[in-house]
Amino acid sequence: MEKVIIPRSEHSVSRSQLSPNGVKVLYKLREHGFIAYLVGGGVRDLLLGREPKDFDVVTDATPGQLKKTFRNCRLIGRRFRLAHLHFHDEIIEVATFRSAADATPEEPPEEAVEPVPEAEALEQERDGRRRGHLHGPRMLKSEDGMVLRDNVFGTPEEDAVRRDFTVNALFYNIADFSIIDHVGGMEDLKNGLIRTIGDPQVRFTEDPVRMIRAVRFASMLGFNIEQRTEAAMVELSGTINKATPPRMFEEILKLLLMGAGERTYQMLRHYGLFEPLFPHFDAWLGRESEGFPHVRVGKALEWVDDLRGEGLPVSAPLLLALMFGEYLEEKIAVLRETGLPPQQAADGAVAAFAGEMASTVAIPNRALLAVREILTLQQRFQKTPGRNGRGVIGRASFPDALQYLRFMEQLTPPKRSLVDWWQRYAEQQGEPQPVEAAETVAAEDHKKKKRRRRRRKKPAQAPAE
Ligand code: ATP
Ligand code: MG
Numbered sequence: 321m322e323k324v325i326i327p328r329s330e331h332s333v334s335r336s337q338l339s340p341n342g343v344k345v346l347y348k349l350r351e352h353g354f355i356a357y358l359v360g361g362g363v364r365d366l367l368l369g370r371e372p373k374d375f376d377v378v379t380d381a382t383p384g385q386l387k388k389t390f391r392n393c394r395l396i397g398r399r400f401r402l403a404h405l406h407f408h409d410e411i412i413e414v415a416t417f418r419s420a421a422d423a424t425p426e427e428p429p430e431e432a433v434e435p436v437p438e439a440e441a442l443e444q445e446r447d448g449r450r451r452g453h454l455h456g457p458r459m460l461k462s463e464d465g466m467v468l469r470d471n472v473f474g475t476p477e478e479d480a481v482r483r484d485f486t487v488n489a490l491f492y493n494i495a496d497f498s499i500i501d502h503v504g505g506m507e508d509l510k511n512g513l514i515r516t517i518g519d520p521q522v523r524f525t526e527d528p529v530r531m532i533r534a535v536r537f538a539s540m541l542g543f544n545i546e547q548r549t550e551a552a553m554v555e556l557s558g559t560i561n562k563a564t565p566p567r568m569f570e571e572i573l574k575l576l577l578m579g580a581g582e583r584t585y586q587m588l589r590h591y592g593l594f595e596p597l598f599p600h601f602d603a604w605l606g607r608e609s610e611g612f613p614h615v616r617v618g619k620a621l622e623w624v625d626d627l628r629g630e631g632l633p634v635s636a637p638l639l640l641a642l643m644f645g646e647y648l649e650e651k652i653a654v655l656r657e658t659g660l661p662p663q664q665a666a667d668g669a670v671a672a673f674a675g676e677m678a679s680t681v682a683i684p685n686r687a688l689l690a691v692r693e694i695l696t697l698q699q700r701f702q703k704t705p706g707r708n709g710r711g712v713i714g715r716a717s718f719p720d721a722l723q724y725l726r727f728m729e730q731l732t733p734p735k736r737s738l739v740d741w742w743q744r745y746a747e748q749q750g751e752p753q754p755v756e757a758a759e760t761v762a763a764e765d766h767k768k769k770k771r772r773r774r775r776r777k778k779p780a781q782a783p784a785e
Contacts, residue, residue: 321503323477328497333366335497341407342375345390345414346494352389354381355417355476357491363499364487367509368541377414378479378491386414419474420482477502484523484530485537486515512543520552529563531556531593532571539575539584550591557592565682568597572681573636576643579628581621600676604647616646616731623727637690638720640683642727648673648695666696690717697721698728701738713746 335343342358349356357378365372379386386403387393393414394404403414474482476491480502483489487509491500499506503517514537516523516530524531531553538545545553563571575584588594595602605614620642627634641648651669652662660668670692677683683691694717700708701721712718726739 324501324506326499326501326506331367331499332369333363333492333497333499337366338362339375339410339412341405341410341412342377343494345377345405345412348389349377349379349381349414350494352381354379354385354389356494357476357500358494359479359491360483360488363490363492364505364509366492367490367499367506370541375412377412378417378476379414380417380476381414382416382473386416417474417476417479418482419472419478476500481517483517484527484533486517487513487537487541487543489517508546512541513546514538514541514543514549515546516549516552520549521556524552524556525559527563528556528560529567529571531560531591532568532575532588535584535587535591535593536571536575536578539580539587540578553591553593558596560593560596561680565678565680566684568681569683572597573639576621576624576639577628577634579625581624581628582618585618585621597680598677599680601644601647604650614646617643619731620645620727623730635690635720636687637694637717638723640687641691641694641720641724644673644691645695645724648691652695662699663696666692670695690720693717694721694724698725701725701742709745710749713742713749718746 338346338358342362346356346358358375359378360376362372362375381389383395383401383403386405387395390403390405392406394406396402396404401416405412405414480489480491480500483503485508486503486505488505489501489503490505490509491502492498493500504515508515514534516534534545534549534553537543560568575581575588578584585594588597605617608614624634624639624642648669651672652665655665655668656662670688674683674688693715697712697715697717698721700712715721722739722742725742729737729739
């Protein structure tokens with residue numbers, strides 16, 4: 321593809337829209353004689369008039385040179401080596417131009433499919449062995465074409481074409497404020513199209529997570545997926561599970577928490593991506609419940625979208641509890657019927673669920689424990705607290721559990737709202753008032769510690785009712 325340069329007068333990106341730290345980094349690299357481009361979602365979103373989430377920079381400076389140039393630099397990454405420049409309230413990610421995984425002349429020998437350990441790779445760089453002189457393979461593919469390691473420094477053009485979609489591969493050049501387009505991204509941006517760079521079959525085989533990303537960008541930007549890209553997704557959707565389960569969990573979270581989770585859910589189903597990711601849940605969704613389809617998951621995701629639309633954070637456990645709530649409640653009920661007490665039934669249900677998911681979307685243990693707590697608190701909410709009330713409101717997941725109950729109450733409004741009751745009770749107890757939305761697991765953990773300490777200082781109080 322021809323390289324196209326769009327001069328400052330013909331595009332809408334201006335320095336004033338960038339974060340001041342981003343501008344500083346770009347200028348400093350340039351002062352030191354390096355190429356410095358803004359790239360990825362930052363450029364895409366500025367061109368669309370959206371507020372970028374973060375600013376990524378690419379340069380011809382190597383990680384080692386970045387470390388020398390910036391005092392606030394930390395090198396990170398196992399799969400990709402990157403520099404993180406730490407500022408007071410922001411991290412700017414700086415990557416060295418990498419060459420396309422499938423365009424490297426150094427195709428590894430068939431037997432060399434083991435990833436090169438990070439330490440060894442760093443060692444090689446320190447030794448000053450550069451492009452073409454490395455002993456170990458730097459780009460590795462498994463036999464079915466998946467990229468296992470991709471750390472080959474390259475030219476700007478090579479860096480552009482190894483990216484996922486054309487709209488994500490535009491460079492904003494700080495040297496003359498132009499946009500550099502190696503892949504036809506400007507055209508696709510104007511036409512609202514998500515298109516892989518190169519052959520979609522090859523690109524989705526290299527990294528199946530790109531299919532999930534295609535759904536994310538289409539849904540987030542309101543774009544269409546270009547025809548050939550779409551056809552490849554339908555054909556390859558069954559291979560989605562070749563991505564590692566922990567990485568898939570991270571992508572799924574991003575996907576469902578960006579504010580268009582319900583639409584995304586429908587798209588995943590449409591492209592045949594949902595079934596291989598959540599086979600047991602999908603089979604359950606396909607079975608009717610007393611003659612009715614299971615509609616709660618769609619409603620739950622809409623509700624999450626509403627919260628996100630109001631700018632409220634939603635924790636991973638709350639998302640999971642809402643999305644899989646009805647499914648888990650059913651599992652719990654089945655175990656209860658075998659005579660298990662509530663807590664053990666919840667344990668068993670969550671453990672079974674985790675087992676079902678482990679090979680596709682690995683949910684971290686902490687999140688699973690919080691999901692269980694959100695569900696078990698629902699039963700305790702149903703009773704007046706007695707002496708156990710403080711135990712309920714002191715739980716780390718209390719805010720999330722209350723939020724879950726709020727969702728359930730708006731599905732079937734009760735005569736007397738338990739949410740209001742518990743909220744008032746928590747206030748009377750002098751606990752920090754549960755925040756409107758759930759918080760991150762980390763924040764909850766922190767709060768849990770604080771609450772424990774506080775509880776010890778105060779003598780137990782009489783229950784409110
Ligand atoms: P967001 O606004 O959600 O951050 P983004 O486009 O910045 O969207 P990131 O996940 O932050 O997405 O990735 C930054 C850039 O890195 C992308 O724009 C793309 O150019 C490249 N990239 C990310 N993941 C992949 C991938 N799996 N394959 C190829 N390129 C990728
Ligand atoms: Mg980004």
